[in-house]
Amino acid sequence: xxxxxxxxxxxxxxxxxxxxxxxxxxxxxxxxxxxxxxxxxxxxxxxxxxxxxxxxxxxxxxxxxxxxxxxxxxxxxxxxxxxxxxxxxxxxxxxxxxxxxxxxxxxxxxxxxxxxxxxxxxxxxxxxxxxxxxxxxxxxxxxxxxxxxxxxxxxxxxxxxxxxxxxxxxxxxxxxxxxxxxxxxxxxxxxxxxxxxxxxxxxxxxxxxxxxxxxxxxxxxxxxxxxxxxxxxxxxxxxxxxxxxxxxxxxxxxxxxxxxxxxxxxxxxxxxxxxxxxxxxxxxxxxxxxxxxxxxxxxxxxxxxxxxxxxxxxxxxxxxxxxxxxxxxxxxxxxxxxxxxxxxxxxxxxxxxxxxxxxxxxxxxxxxxxxxxxxxxxxxxxxxxxxxxxxxxxxxxxxxxxxxxxxxxxxxxxxxxxxxxxxxxxxxxxxxxxxxxxxxxxxxxxxxxxxxxxxxxxxxxxxxxxxxxxxxxxxxxxxxxxxxxxxxxxxxxxxxxxxxx
Numbered sequence: 001x002x003x004x005x006x007x008x009x010x011x012x013x014x015x016x017x018x019x020x021x022x023x024x025x026x027x028x029x030x031x032x033x034x035x036x037x038x039x040x041x042x043x044x045x046x047x048x049x050x051x052x053x054x055x056x057x058x059x060x061x062x063x064x065x066x067x068x069x070x071x072x073x074x075x076x077x078x079x080x081x082x083x084x085x086x087x088x089x090x091x092x093x094x095x096x097x098x099x100x101x102x103x104x105x106x107x108x109x110x111x112x113x114x115x116x117x118x119x120x121x122x123x124x125x126x127x128x129x130x131x132x133x134x135x136x137x138x139x140x141x142x143x144x145x146x147x148x149x150x151x152x153x154x155x156x157x158x159x160x161x162x163x164x165x166x167x168x169x170x171x172x173x174x175x176x177x178x179x180x181x182x183x184x185x186x187x188x189x190x191x192x193x194x195x196x197x198x199x200x201x202x203x204x205x206x207x208x209x210x211x212x213x214x215x216x217x218x219x220x221x222x223x224x225x226x227x228x229x230x231x232x233x234x235x236x237x238x239x240x241x242x243x244x245x246x247x248x249x250x251x252x253x254x255x256x257x258x259x260x261x262x263x264x265x266x267x268x269x270x271x272x273x274x275x276x277x278x279x280x281x282x283x284x285x286x287x288x289x290x291x292x293x294x295x296x297x298x299x300x301x302x303x304x305x306x307x308x309x310x311x312x313x314x315x316x317x318x319x320x321x322x323x324x325x326x327x328x329x330x331x332x333x334x335x336x337x338x339x340x341x342x343x344x345x346x347x348x349x350x351x352x353x354x355x356x357x358x359x360x361x362x363x364x365x366x367x368x369x370x371x372x373x374x375x376x377x378x379x380x381x382x383x384x385x386x387x388x389x390x391x392x393x394x395x396x397x398x399x400x401x402x403x404x405x406x407x408x409x410x411x412x413x414x415x416x417x418x419x420x421x422x423x424x425x426x427x428x429x430x431x432x433x434x435x436x437x438x439x440x441x442x443x444x445x446x447x448x449x450x451x452x453x454x455x456x457x458x459x460x461x462x463x464x465x466x467x468x469x470x471x472x473x474x475x476x477x478x479x480x481x482x483x484x485x486x487x488x489x490x491x492x493x494x495x496x497x498x499x500x501x
Contacts, residue, residue: 069241070321074314077274077289080229080267084313085304091271094184094232105395110185110233112398117141119187120194124157134167141174141187153177156210158192163208163220170210171197172223175231175266180257181331184270185233197225229267236273237330238323245276246286252276253330259294268292268300279308279315289315322380322387367425369435382420422482423447448473 078096079088099106111120118139126142127135134154136142142155153168160166169177175188182188190196191211205212205222214223242249256272274289289308293301309315320327362376369388374381381387383401401420421431427447428437442450452473455461461469 069244069318071316072319074310074312074316076309076313077315085302086306086309086313089302089304091229091268091302092274094235094270098235103394106185106233108395109398110189112400113139114183114398114400115185115233117182117186118143119190119192122158122192124159140178158210159206160208160210166208166210166213166215166220170212170214170223172214172228172264176262176264179231179261179269180253182231183234183237183331184231188231188266189233190230197230198228200225202226228264231261231266231269234270234273236270236277236317236319238327239319239321240273240277240327241318241320242324242326244278244281244318246278246288247276249276249326255292255294260300263294265294265300268302271302277317279317281318321392322378322384325378328379367435367438369433422486426482448477451476 075097077085077092078100079085079090080093080096081088082096082100083090085092095106098104110116116139118137118141121139122137122142124136126137127133136155136157153173155174156167156170157165171187171191175182179188191200197211200212202222207213208220212222212225213220215221245252252272252275255275256269260266260268260272271290272292275292277288278286279289280287287305287308289305291303291305293303295301364375364377366373366375367381367388368374370390372388372390374387385399385401386392386396423431424433425435425438427433428435430437430446430448437445437447439445439447439450442454444450444453448470452461452469455473456469461472464472
């Protein structure tokens with residue numbers, strides 16, 4: 001098995017120019033890196049923006065600040081109807097706020113696997129053709145791959161002739177139970193036919209359609225999507241800087257996942273983040289964009305903070321252009337195991353339950369490729385397609401370079417290249433890298449030379465003919481994974497097994 005950092009989310013570039021680290025109202029934001037961009041002309045708050053045709057944005061030159069939190073250019077926050085939230089008092093819509101700005105193509109971005117999770121491949125006949133009729137897709141939405149231990153639940157087929165055919169849950173039940181490891185969009189926004197749930201007329205829904213029916217006290221009832229709303233793609237769940245939260249991240253997770261999503265208030269889920277993110281980190285008390293109250297038996301209450309917007313109704317949001325490992329681990333860490341990455345380094349050698357991504361032996365080192373140098377601080381250095389691009393695309397493909405974990409459900413789905421491997425950095429051009437190989441302390445020019453001389457000096461190759469030494473090393477390279485020899489003290493994790501008897 002190869003142990004590679006595994007990430008659920010990649011690149012979304014935002015850029016900002018804040019001269020000398022100060023906002024227009026004199027607030028010190030020097031903690032965030034100012035980036036040069038074009039000035040933005042802003043409309044008044046009370047004006048409902050007209051629909052905007054999304055242009056193809058020009059690539060933007062990168063720099064050495066890829067891993068530094070920055071301020072997103074000032075934008076208005078709009079609700080689902082395109083009205084400013086200060087006017088409507090409603091939850092913000094990522095589609096209207098980000099796509100409507102003309103900067104990002106949310107449809108393209110959110111069609112990536114991390115959003116769809118198999119929704120776009122779902123087929124009621126999928127399992128029957130494979131000898132397991134309960135399956136409806138090859139991925140998490142409808143597949144036998146949820147991390148629920150040894151007693152998983154199954155998504156029902158879309159079409160059901162009778163109540164007895166309806167399995168553990170419909171789309172609503174899956175959202176309530178699984179959305180904590182999902183960034184919105186995909187199956188939490190659209191049905192298996194590609195229609196947005198809350199825009200589908202109730203009288204157009206077929207009886208027992210599991211995209212629109214759900215169990216309620218052991219009875220199947222039609223779900224009220226217009227009341228609950230949908231969960232649109234949540235850009236911030238990957239790109240927010242969690243270090244800027246005013247309260248613990250665990251409090252936000254509880255509000256989003258338990259108080260909102262599990263209770264069926266899907267429309268409010270993405271706004272929850274903005275009740276925790278400190279928009280004024282250098283002020284004495286800080287400030288958030290809103291407060292969000294979640295009464296026990298009634299609809300949530302939003303109170304947007306006027307002082308967090310400028311006079312034109314726009315706001316600056318601190319974000320990361322590449323997600324930090326903490327963002328990735330929201331989904332890629334479970335109570336018993338990580339999905340994909342197990343870690344390296346001293347901490348892993350002595351602790352059996354290590355969930356700290358900072359234990360990687362490479363952390364803090366740097367790598368230069370295509371003229372771009374990045375510090376190895378997070379998952380994206382190996383898993384983001386454009387980690388070393390010299391230009392950034394605001395509508396970048398969000399299908400990531402997947403890893404080699406035995407827990408990956410669909411490595412083939414997005415048909416991507418693999419993430420940067422050990423050989424990519426340490427093998428040089430021989431293994432497809434454009435850079436000279438990283439061979440610290442060896443004094444050799446190639447990976448093969450480094451291993452040959454090390455083994456020769458340890459007398460590991462005594463008795464072999466000189467003209468066979470290179471071939472002997474190459475045989476090992478062809479047959480043995482790097483991790484087999486270089487990760488020798490990773491302790492076996494003991495998993496708890498449920499007793500079903």
